[in-house]
Amino acid sequence: MAAILEVQQLVKKYGEKTAVNGISFEIQESEIFSLLGPNGAGKTTTISVLSTLLSPTSGDAVIGGHSVTKEPMAVRKLIGVVPQDIALYEELTARENLSFWGQMYNLSGKELNTRIDQVLEQVGLSSHAKERIRTFSGGMKRRVNIGVGLLHKPRLLFMDEPTVGIDPQSRRAILDSVKELNRNGMTVLYTTHYMEEAQELSHRVGIIDHGDLIALGTQAELTRQVGEYESLQLELGEMDDAAGLAETLRKVEGVAQATVVDHNVILVTTSTEKVLAPAVSCATERNIKIHSVTIQEPNLEAVFLHLTGRALRD
Amino acid sequence: MKKIFLLGWKDLVLAFRDRAGLILMLVAPFALTLGLGFVTGGFTQSNSTGLSSVPVALVNLDEGELGKGLVDLFSSKELAGLVEPESFTDLAAARQLVDEDAIAAAVIIPSGFSASVIPDSSGGVSDPISIELYTSPSRPNSAGIVQSIVTRYLNRVEMGRIGGQVTVGQLVASGRIQPQQAAEVGAEIGKKQAENEEAFTSIRLKGEEGEAAPQFNILAYMAPGMALMFLMFTVSNGGRTLLVEKTQGTLPRLLVAPITSGQVLLGKMFGIFFTGSAQVLILILASSIIFSLKWGNPLAVLLLVLAAVTGAVGWGMLLTALVKTSGQASSIGLAVMLTFGILGGSFFDITMMPRWMQAASRITPNSWGIDGFTVLAAGGGVAAILPDIAGLLVMGSALFAISLVLFKRRGVLQG
Numbered sequence: 001m002a003a004i005l006e007v008q009q010l011v012k013k014y015g016e017k018t019a020v021n022g023i024s025f026e027i028q029e030s031e032i033f034s035l036l037g038p039n040g041a042g043k044t045t046t047i048s049v050l051s052t053l054l055s056p057t058s059g060d061a062v063i064g065g066h067s068v069t070k071e072p073m074a075v076r077k078l079i080g081v082v083p084q085d086i087a088l089y090e091e092l093t094a095r096e097n098l099s100f101w102g103q104m105y106n107l108s109g110k111e112l113n114t115r116i117d118q119v120l121e122q123v124g125l126s127s128h129a130k131e132r133i134r135t136f137s138g139g140m141k142r143r144v145n146i147g148v149g150l151l152h153k154p155r156l157l158f159m160d161e162p163t164v165g166i167d168p169q170s171r172r173a174i175l176d177s178v179k180e181l182n183r184n185g186m187t188v189l190y191t192t193h194y195m196e197e198a199q200e201l202s203h204r205v206g207i208i209d210h211g212d213l214i215a216l217g218t219q220a221e222l223t224r225q226v227g228e229y230e231s232l233q234l235e236l237g238e239m240d241d242a243a244g245l246a247e248t249l250r251k252v253e254g255v256a257q258a259t260v261v262d263h264n265v266i267l268v269t270t271s272t273e274k275v276l277a278p279a280v281s282c283a284t285e286r287n288i289k290i291h292s293v294t295i296q297e298p299n300l301e302a303v304f305l306h307l308t309g310r311a312l313r314d
Numbered sequence: 315m316k317k318i319f320l321l322g323w324k325d326l327v328l329a330f331r332d333r334a335g336l337i338l339m340l341v342a343p344f345a346l347t348l349g350l351g352f353v354t355g356g357f358t359q360s361n362s363t364g365l366s367s368v369p370v371a372l373v374n375l376d377e378g379e380l381g382k383g384l385v386d387l388f389s390s391k392e393l394a395g396l397v398e399p400e401s402f403t404d405l406a407a408a409r410q411l412v413d414e415d416a417i418a419a420a421v422i423i424p425s426g427f428s429a430s431v432i433p434d435s436s437g438g439v440s441d442p443i444s445i446e447l448y449t450s451p452s453r454p455n456s457a458g459i460v461q462s463i464v465t466r467y468l469n470r471v472e473m474g475r476i477g478g479q480v481t482v483g484q485l486v487a488s489g490r491i492q493p494q495q496a497a498e499v500g501a502e503i504g505k506k507q508a509e510n511e512e513a514f515t516s517i518r519l520k521g522e523e524g525e526a527a528p529q530f531n532i533l534a535y536m537a538p539g540m541a542l543m544f545l546m547f548t549v550s551n552g553g554r555t556l557l558v559e560k561t562q563g564t565l566p567r568l569l570v571a572p573i574t575s576g577q578v579l580l581g582k583m584f585g586i587f588f589t590g591s592a593q594v595l596i597l598i599l600a601s602s603i604i605f606s607l608k609w610g611n612p613l614a615v616l617l618l619v620l621a622a623v624t625g626a627v628g629w630g631m632l633l634t635a636l637v638k639t640s641g642q643a644s645s646i647g648l649a650v651m652l653t654f655g656i657l658g659g660s661f662f663d664i665t666m667m668p669r670w671m672q673a674a675s676r677i678t679p680n681s682w683g684i685d686g687f688t689v690l691a692a693g694g695g696v697a698a699i700l701p702d703i704a705g706l707l708v709m710g711s712a713l714f715a716i717s718l719v720l721f722k723r724r725g726v727l728q729g
């Protein structure tokens with residue numbers, strides 16, 4: 001397998017602020033590669049540079065043999081971009097949007113029409129083709145937004161958090177279609193801050209935080225890093241002082257990390273058996289009732305916790 | 315090229331799907347034309363002025379009666395309100411005012427003009443000397459009015475000279491006057507005929523004769539002014555969509571498609587151009603049908619519309635290059651539209667304003683456009699509006715070039 005994308009020491013600063021801090025990675029042909037990271041990690045900035053929208057402060061990336069800084073036009077023909085925010089003309093119909101963007105990607109005539117039909121079918125909007133985007137639900141807009149990126153059958157597709165803010169069914173449909181696209185040979189760079197999505201979709205994952213690529217590998221490789229750890233999730237009531245409890249539990253022997261996600265306290269530990277009893281007694285001391293306890297195998301969330309001391313979602 | 319066209323077409327479609335925009339593009343100019351037409355129409359009926367009062371310099375170096383006759387004619391009651399004459403003795407000063415575009419024309423009556431026309435006591439005339447008309451190319455319609463006054467005067471003098479000679483000859487033969495008085499009387503007759511009301515029918519159309527159908531004429535003046543003013547809305551609004559596209563994400567999306575940022579900008583320019591042209595042509599067509607307004611030679615009208623839109627598009631692009639947000643674009647666009655409307659003569663005739671303001675009005679597409687439309691409505695052809703077309707095209711390309719530099723410098727076309 002050949003690398004379709006090579007990122008070399010990529011740096012992007014906005015004035016003083018460093019958004020991407022010298023990251024390097026490769027994506028192989030026919031791979032789904034996920035960039036997993038919390039809000040503000042630098043995912044969109046990375047995609048903007050790779051898709052030639054922004055020029056890097058330093059470093060470069062090569063896509064299909066073309067440098068994004070020196071041959072942006074050649075790169076643009078190879079890639080498809082699904083931006084994080086919906087970028088469509090609200091007063092044009094779904095079909096008009098697809099037709100417009102298809103022509104921007106050099107499609108025309110019969111081929112254009114065939115592709116529009118196929119894409120509409122793919123995103124399940126054939127029956128809404130003649131309706132204006134303005135009248136669409138958020139999920140439908142997202143699907144058209146993705147469709148635009150697929151029209152010209154790009155070799156490499158960038159998808160920037162394509163499932164943000166939509167209902168579970170639409171999300172399911174999008175994840176399935178990403179897998180379907182990949183089965184048909186498309187290489188995908190997928191960014192997300194949902195650990196589950198990265199886990200389900202990707203062959204390899206890069207974890208990005210504060211502009212740094214802090215981990216890179218297959219899921220097995222990454223979880224092996226934290227192999228000795230498990231995570232223990234304590235679900236508390238809504239009114240309970242989760243932060244205070246986490247603070248206390250951090251000092252308990254065997255607890256590597258204690259973080260709060262919603263009203264859950266998540267403990268990363270080498271031994272759940274040893275930690276569970278003190279955790280429960282700490283909670284009781286503080287008059288906190290534990291609603292449920294979940295023990296999880298190490299996952300990407302645990303990897304992130306281990307590496308940063310923070311939860312992926314805040 | 316196809317993509318640029320498509321980008322423009324997309325903007326045209328979007329502009330015509332925007333209801334609020336349509337109201338400002340098409341409904342507002344119509345309503346204002348009608349409203350202002352009635353208001354101004356009421357004024358002009360009692361006043362006979364209100365439309366134009368062409369500033370003209372008279373340099374009378376002639377010693378005889380004919381020069382004085384022409385000066386008197388310009389200052390006559392009949393022409394008050396149509397022209398605003400001012401006498402000069404300094405030829406250079408008068409020419410300079412024209413060069414500065416402070417006045418529309420200078421009429422120079424050379425020394426010995428009367429003597430070249432009217433026979434002296436010995437019956438001979440000196441070599442023919444012509445009256446010189448020095449006009450501002452940027453005001454073809456005003457200059458045209460001055461020219462037609464002078465021409466008609468000369469025609470009358472010519473007729474008077476033929477008729478006058480007979481008459482004077484007869485008078486001398488009958489012993490009513492002395493031969494040395496003959497020249498004077500001939501001139502008098504010529505002058506009387508030149509002042510003959512009937513001779514000014516076509517000029518008078520703008521003033522008192524308008525009473526027959528006052529609204530018709532006022533509308534004919536107001537309609538182009540309003541169309542041009544709301545054209546300025548369309549171009550600033552069109553420029554604004556570039557900033558809207560930036561925030562709605564379609565601009566960044568375009569910039570990662572296989573298309574250059576220059577093409578995107580040209581596409582936007584085409585979009586504004588298409589929209590503006592469609593708007594003005596629709597307004598013209600509708601007013602021709604609804605009010606039976608006569609805009610003149612269709613080809614010339616079309617060319618003038620395209621030129622006026624080009625000039626206006628230049629302003630739209632410049633505006634877009636200067637502002638940061640689409641909100642700014644809206645408010646500054648509105649301010650520019652109104653300023654240009656007033657300065658450019660969309661509300662009242664600019665020749666009534668101070669000279670510096672008249673000079674300033676030339677930066678507006680409105681001013682050139684109104685000039686051109688006035689000439690066309692009076693029956694002028696393509697040739698007569700070439701200066702206007704040239705002015706507008708130069709304006710459009712210069713502004714577009716400046717905006718390109720600004721767009722580059724300000725990095726508007728970066729994510």
Ligand SMILES: Nc1ncnc2c1ncn2[C@@H]1O[C@H](COP(=O)(O)OP(=O)(O)OP(=O)(O)O)[C@@H](O)[C@H]1O
Pocket residue numbers: 014017018019037038039040041042043044045046084161193
């Ligand atoms: N145009 C900009 N000017 C200045 N700072 C910016 C700009 N765009 C992004 N940033 C900053 O750069 C950092 C990385 O932002 P980026 O949008 O790449 O993150 P992200 O991983 O895509 O986050 P999210 O999950 O919220 O989309 C953030 O701290 C952000 O505030």
Ligand SMILES: [Mg+2]
Pocket residue numbers: 043044045084160161
């Ligand atoms: Mg982002």
